[in-house]
């Protein structure tokens with residue numbers, strides 16, 4: 311389908327917005343009045359610029375506060391409309407959005423709105439303009455789409471249809487059934503926006519928190535399918551007012567926006583078997599975590615050139631992260647044939663430490679997933695305008711495909727070979743000597759989830775990136791109060807629960823994310839037993855107050871409470887399920903969490919995350935550094 315986007319969705323001047331929108335591959339725009347009024351370009355120049363960029367102006371908007379007014383106000387409103395219709399000629403667009411009156415309406419009767427919009431439709435027809443009447447969710451008398459449709463139906467003029475904006479409709483929880491009653495040609499325009507669930511008045515929610523489809527909580531595929539079934543033939547058009555996007559790089563936002571529509575069309579096609587729509591290769595089904603790759607950071611004694619540092623007395627060649635892996639019971643099972651990369655394993659958990667990566671501190675560089683066919687994964691990634699990285703590989707080595715996530719993490723896909731001796735194997739492990747030599751352990755581990763801290767302005771994009779590419783579903787955001795601000799956390803889970811990712815959005819002020827490490831959560835079926843064997847594992851210390859509170863809440867058996875306290879293990883419960891977990895101290899920008907899930911517990915212990923954030927803050931000890939207003943003033947010399 312044709313794709314369009316309102317200029318209000320991205321930051322910049324009008325010229326910058328148009329460049330970014332065209333570069334992302336959109337077919338058209340909704341031109342926002344403010345963007346035109348503030349531009350030095352004449353309407354003809356804007357039209358020319360759009361034509362040069364291959365963009366059509368699909369809609370001019372908004373025209374406000376027209377109907378339901380006193381006769382004296384009506385005359386002024388018609389004159390105002392006449393000027394806008396003339397302007398539209400100069401822009402070369404024939405469609406305008408008319409929002410329901412939020413301010414000047416004083417006559418609550420539909421007959422008045424019908425009569426006045428009828429007169430406006432006559433005027434529009436003279437100018438060969440079509441109007442799309444939109445019920446704003448906070449409209450004074452008209453605030454629902456079915457009401458707007460009843461009025462438009464009574465006006466019964468070819469120059470007037472409705473605008474269906476998913477935000478106004480879904481934010482009010484309106485039934486979507488009326489859409490089927492609207493003839494397709496009377497849906498003059500459709501606008502798409504997703505949103506997070508919030509308890510906020512509609513106006514504030516709409517003006518600050520709208521998101522692109524797939525980034526919020528609504529089912530936009532159902533909304534679009536219903537409009538298409540009604541016979542809507544216009545573009546899929548985005549109208550997203552969002553405070554973060556308004557201050558982000560418009561080129562990044564535009565690609566994110568366009569990805570949302572490509573993924574949405576695919577979802578509608580897939581669900582409804584609609585052959586007129588573009589279908590992409592299927593969302594990638596993940597078999598499991600193949601590996602997590604760590605960069606050891608500058609403290610790495612082997613350095614990026616592989617030479618051992620002399621300052622460390624430790625005879626082993628391990629870096630700080632490798633010492634942590636050792637403390638966690640991992641074994642170095644191999645090193646890569648031609649790269650300075652070590653493979654560490656414990657049970658079914660594989661961690662690759664890449665000494666060739668240059669990073670100032672240790673951290674997660676890549677996630678590896680098992681998939682059935684790498685080529686299909688590549689095709690979907692490509693169709694979704696992802697940054698596909700074909701990594702250097704030699705004959706006989708596994709072909710690894712990587713895609714760069716918005717936060718820079720590389721996401722690898724590798725195939726399981728069917729294996730001649732039965733049992734699927736990972737081809738890439740053969741490049742590490744013995745290969746997939748699992749080391750026997752009394753408490754085998756598996757990677758349960760990986761939690762990635764996201765830059766404050768890219769978390770919505772990250773949700774869409776993972777959700778559109780992979781077969782994952784997203785939970786709602788959970789707010790975690792941290793010692794340095796509120797962290798918003800959202801998880802993505804594969805259908806069988808084998809893959810979990812937690813995306814943690816930093817507090818807005820924390821534009822430097824170095825205080826917020828990522829983590830790898832390793833699951834065992836006996837956490838307390840495992841910890842008894844891992845003597846000397848440096849865990850985060852849990853305050854005594856936490857255990858007093860735990861006791862007050864759960865009334866635990868005294869023996870158990872003491873055991874948890876002595877081991878620095880935290881506990882959470884949900885329904886019949888129980889979650890035990892402990893956090894290691896961070897190594898650079900990464901730490902490990904050891905967890906045990908009991909009785910179908912499906913969460914992440916979010917209730918305990920504030921304890922961790924406070925403990926980490928005590929370790930780094932830094933107060934947030936703000937800019938003092940005085941520092942922005944010119945300095946006086948006299």
Ligand SMILES: O=C(O)c1ccc(O)c(O)c1
Pocket residue numbers: 371372407409444446475501516517549
């Ligand atoms: O917030 C507003 O005023 C506004 C304006 C135009 C729209 O299309 C809309 O959905 C909202």
Ligand SMILES: [Mg+2]
Pocket residue numbers: 444475501549
């Ligand atoms: Mg709208």
